[in-house]
Amino acid sequence: MLEFAETYNAGRKTLFVEVILPLAIAKNYTYRVPFELNDVVAIGKRVVVQFGKSKLYTAIIAGISEHAPEKYEAKYLMDVLDEQPVVTDVQLGFWQWMANYYLCNTGEVMNAALPSALKLASETKIVLNKDYEIDRSSLNDKEYLIVDALDIQPELTVSDIAKLLGQKTVMPILKLMFEKNLIMISETVNERYKPRKRTFIKLNPFYQGEQMQELFEILEKRAPKQADVVLAYINLSRGGKKVSKPDLIEASGASSAVIKALVEKEILIAEDVNVSRLFFENDTDPELTAVLSEEQEGVLNSIREQFTQKDVVLLHGITSSGKTQLYIKLIEEMIAAGRQVLYLLPEIALTTHIIERLRRYFGESIGVYHSRFNDQERVEVWQKVLDGSYKIVLGARSSVFLPFADLGLIVVDEEHETSYKQFDPAPRYNARDAAIYLGAMYKGKVLLGSATPSIESYYNAQSGKFGFAELKTRYGGVEMPQIEVVNIAEELKKKTMQSHFTSVLMEDMQQAIERKEQIILFQNRRGYAPVMMCKTCAYTPKCINCDVSLTYHKHSGKMHCHYCGYKEDSPSTCPACGSAHLEYKGFGTEKVEDELTMLLPEARIMRMDLDTTRAKNAFQNIMNDLEEKRLDILVGTQMVAKGLDFADVTVIGIINADSLLKYPDFRANERSFQMLAQVSGRAGRRGKQGKVVIQTYDPSHRVIQQVIDNDYAELYKNEIDERKSFKYPPFYRMIQLDIKHKDPDILYQQAEYLGAELRKHFGDRVIGPEYPLVSRIRNFYIKSIMLKFERDTDSLNKAKDIIRNVMLQFQTTKLSKGSVVQPDVDPY
Numbered sequence: 001m002l003e004f005a006e007t008y009n010a011g012r013k014t015l016f017v018e019v020i021l022p023l024a025i026a027k028n029y030t031y032r033v034p035f036e037l038n039d040v041v042a043i044g045k046r047v048v049v050q051f052g053k054s055k056l057y058t059a060i061i062a063g064i065s066e067h068a069p070e071k072y073e074a075k076y077l078m079d080v081l082d083e084q085p086v087v088t089d090v091q092l093g094f095w096q097w098m099a100n101y102y103l104c105n106t107g108e109v110m111n112a113a114l115p116s117a118l119k120l121a122s123e124t125k126i127v128l129n130k131d132y133e134i135d136r137s138s139l140n141d142k143e144y145l146i147v148d149a150l151d152i153q154p155e156l157t158v159s160d161i162a163k164l165l166g167q168k169t170v171m172p173i174l175k176l177m178f179e180k181n182l183i184m185i186s187e188t189v190n191e192r193y194k195p196r197k198r199t200f201i202k203l204n205p206f207y208q209g210e211q212m213q214e215l216f217e218i219l220e221k222r223a224p225k226q227a228d229v230v231l232a233y234i235n236l237s238r239g240g241k242k243v244s245k246p247d248l249i250e251a252s253g254a255s256s257a258v259i260k261a262l263v264e265k266e267i268l269i270a271e272d273v274n275v276s277r278l279f280f281e282n283d284t285d286p287e288l289t290a291v292l293s294e295e296q297e298g299v300l301n302s303i304r305e306q307f308t309q310k311d312v313v314l315l316h317g318i319t320s321s322g323k324t325q326l327y328i329k330l331i332e333e334m335i336a337a338g339r340q341v342l343y344l345l346p347e348i349a350l351t352t353h354i355i356e357r358l359r360r361y362f363g364e365s366i367g368v369y370h371s372r373f374n375d376q377e378r379v380e381v382w383q384k385v386l387d388g389s390y391k392i393v394l395g396a397r398s399s400v401f402l403p404f405a406d407l408g409l410i411v412v413d414e415e416h417e418t419s420y421k422q423f424d425p426a427p428r429y430n431a432r433d434a435a436i437y438l439g440a441m442y443k444g445k446v447l448l449g450s451a452t453p454s455i456e457s458y459y460n461a462q463s464g465k466f467g468f469a470e471l472k473t474r475y476g477g478v479e480m481p482q483i484e485v486v487n488i489a490e491e492l493k494k495k496t497m498q499s500h501f502t503s504v505l506m507e508d509m510q511q512a513i514e515r516k517e518q519i520i521l522f523q524n525r526r527g528y529a530p531v532m533m534c535k536t537c538a539y540t541p542k543c544i545n546c547d548v549s550l551t552y553h554k555h556s557g558k559m560h561c562h563y564c565g566y567k568e569d570s571p572s573t574c575p576a577c578g579s580a581h582l583e584y585k586g587f588g589t590e591k592v593e594d595e596l597t598m599l600l601p602e603a604r605i606m607r608m609d610l611d612t613t614r615a616k617n618a619f620q621n622i623m624n625d626l627e628e629k630r631l632d633i634l635v636g637t638q639m640v641a642k643g644l645d646f647a648d649v650t651v652i653g654i655i656n657a658d659s660l661l662k663y664p665d666f667r668a669n670e671r672s673f674q675m676l677a678q679v680s681g682r683a684g685r686r687g688k689q690g691k692v693v694i695q696t697y698d699p700s701h702r703v704i705q706q707v708i709d710n711d712y713a714e715l716y717k718n719e720i721d722e723r724k725s726f727k728y729p730p731f732y733r734m735i736q737l738d739i740k741h742k743d744p745d746i747l748y749q750q751a752e753y754l755g756a757e758l759r760k761h762f763g764d765r766v767i768g769p770e771y772p773l774v775s776r777i778r779n780f781y782i783k784s785i786m787l788k789f790e791r792d793t794d795s796l797n798k799a800k801d802i803i804r805n806v807m808l809q810f811q812t813t814k815l816s817k818g819s820v821v822q823p824d825v826d827p828y
Helices: 002-010 089-101 106-113 141-152 158-165 171-179 186-190 210-222 224-236 245-252 256-264 294-307 323-336 352-365 375-386 397-401 431-441 455-462 488-494 503-514 589-599 618-627 668-680 702-708 712-725 744-765 793-811
Strands: 016-020 029-032 046-051 055-065 125-128 183-185 197-203 268-274 312-317 340-344 366-369 392-395 407-413 445-450 467-471 482-487 518-522 531-534 551-553 558-560 567-569 582-585 605-608 633-636 649-654 691-696 732-741 766-770 780-790 820-825
Touching: 016 046, 016 106, 029 046, 055 158, 089 106, 089 397, 089 431, 089 793, 106 397, 125 141, 141 158, 141 171, 158 171, 171 183, 171 375, 183 375, 197 224, 197 245, 210 224, 224 245, 224 256, 224 268, 245 256, 256 268, 294 312, 294 323, 294 467, 312 323, 312 455, 323 340, 323 352, 323 407, 323 445, 340 397, 340 431, 352 366, 352 392, 366 375, 392 397, 397 431, 407 431, 431 445, 455 467, 455 712, 482 488, 482 503, 482 702, 503 518, 503 649, 503 691, 589 605, 589 633, 605 618, 649 668, 668 691, 668 702, 668 712, 691 702, 702 712, 732 744, 732 793, 744 766, 744 780, 744 793, 780 793, 793 820
Parallel strands: 312 445, 312 467, 340 392, 340 407, 366 392, 407 445, 482 691, 518 633, 518 649, 605 633, 649 691
Antiparallel strands: 016 029, 016 055, 046 055, 125 183, 197 268, 531 582, 551 558, 558 567, 732 780, 732 820, 766 780
8 A cells, every 4th residue: 555655656746835824934934745735735825834843824825836945844734725715916926015115024914914714823712603503413523523612611722622623733624614604713702893783764564545644644633743754754765765764854854753753653663774784785776876066077087087197196185075976986987897996994984974875886896894894704805805796895904905806996095094004013004005006016096085185195296106186176065164263372361261162162062052053072182181190299190011191081980001001090199199189181082071061061962082982883873873963062082083974063173283283293284284174174064164163372383374274285385395304205215113122221232232233234314212202112111213215216125125134133142132123114
């Protein structure tokens, strides 16, 4: 038998595969292919391999050859998991580019790119899918054993399951169980995404003919408002159209209470429907089309024309100018040409309106992708993009990693948003910049859209690298909001301030509430008070892990660290001197909400920040309440600046503009303009002119004047001159190295060594090492080195090679022990 096997294999090729492991290792590893798997290995397929002493990983085949590695003996790969590749050649090229550009390893890119369910490892924790009713009679013996074990112990690692079944690899079995929805990865269970629900109204089928006539007679006598609602429903539902609760409220002029009464009487039936889930009900309107104004038509033709010459076009359109309608037209054309489209949004949870608008046009051909979906859903989207079922993908920054077959257009909406930048872990990429490279790989086009473009993108457009188009007026002739700047210092002198609200803002809010209109208040700081201080000795509570003061949160009664999550009870007396005279300095959204409740007791107030939107369905609930007019005032952080489009929001209050303007960063003026203009743009979007009140101690600040005049060109002119003088982007490229260590003395030596080594190569292009604003986070002390380089691509690539070598050389010295070095290319 042995002789037969040797004879059989003698004529077969010995193959080796180079694989990408989901680990931060500098090189890909090579494995030998067992002869029986020769015919099934292919680039882009997943394989099970052993790495290290005993750990198993799911790796991706990046290359196949007949050459054995020279420096080590190749281990055998253990199994091939896929019939067809799950990663395309273009993706592998994109991963390699990203690793090179952002100074990280391909394994780190793979980790960010693949859904967890596609990269099982020994320590991956498995749980039963509680949302799925398991039919045990349909399970095979091994599946039955795993399900039984998970019933006894709710969480098992892949290694535990391998021991249970008495075999080395169980990943093919677990893969099948994932596909059957039997199991899930435990990390994803806590962060399970819940879709926004929308209420649709139906008339009880009982009321037909005579019954309907009798119903009207009774309602007109006893409840005329309810009769108006039923009549409005009949008008809206003609042609079998679905009627949403907000549409019915708007058409009938009735309140939610009237509709609730009709539902309780069983005259109407209310039904909650998922409207922004992975799959949508097929309610596209085939006759629906985006009606463009004359200006929009001209701009659309200009974009089409420029796409013949340029791969990237910047669309600069003021808030509410109808940019989304142009996106829809271009998407329709691309779908008609048989190509795919990626629509990037800065934060998927904040873009319910856009999801619904696109769904009405494109129905089931649109997929949604982001990290808050569970693993089964993310893998399903991955497969549907791979096989071409999804023509359009709407997603957050991670959707640039999807396996597109033929990507023809990428729309980057709100391209200026910092949310497109990944900060931790590596790769620290910017999805906007990555999208431009990805578009070039597919020979597709990229449209960047914003009311307040980033200085870098605007510079590229003005210098001719990108195409440029501009929408200068609001759609439908709606006027820009009236902006009034109020001097806080003067109001304090006159004693007309009420808490943190000027008399102007208070009066505008009261009038809006009387008119049954809605208000959004913006304060770019969450919590109740950023600092607690002892009046006697000036003691301030600090985080035990980070170099920051703790923020007081009234709802929890605790002091919170916004960097590491540490919490401690709020002290009643000073821990340093024992004084009872403690006071709070500054204010956040929680304090604004608290004091508004006392000043405007009749108003319905809600808060939208990181604290109130942690729960599964919290953001959608707030949006529903705002849309269905169950609240009058929404207080929020920068979340309120993105994606909100409501007809009755007419007053915007910016509580303290100075907190944006005084930040020590070369992008401070740019970001302040963007934030103020975007928040202001939420007002008066549907016919009524809005009012924006900006409260500040410095009304003459040039950025505030530019926001009032809506003068982006003037902001750009000022900023571009300063950046040229001080060698900042877009004229120079920046790379930041953060060195971290738990011992500040060792950190000092390490940072000085790295700084000196880099200066040998780059001279005065190296700035630092310096302590950043927050110099200790999670017990790691931090020093930063900044490098600035001319825009020339070749010199930048050479510089990155040198930086890699310097980092590698540092890691080989004893001095590097216990340190972490994190490179960040194009830092924000």
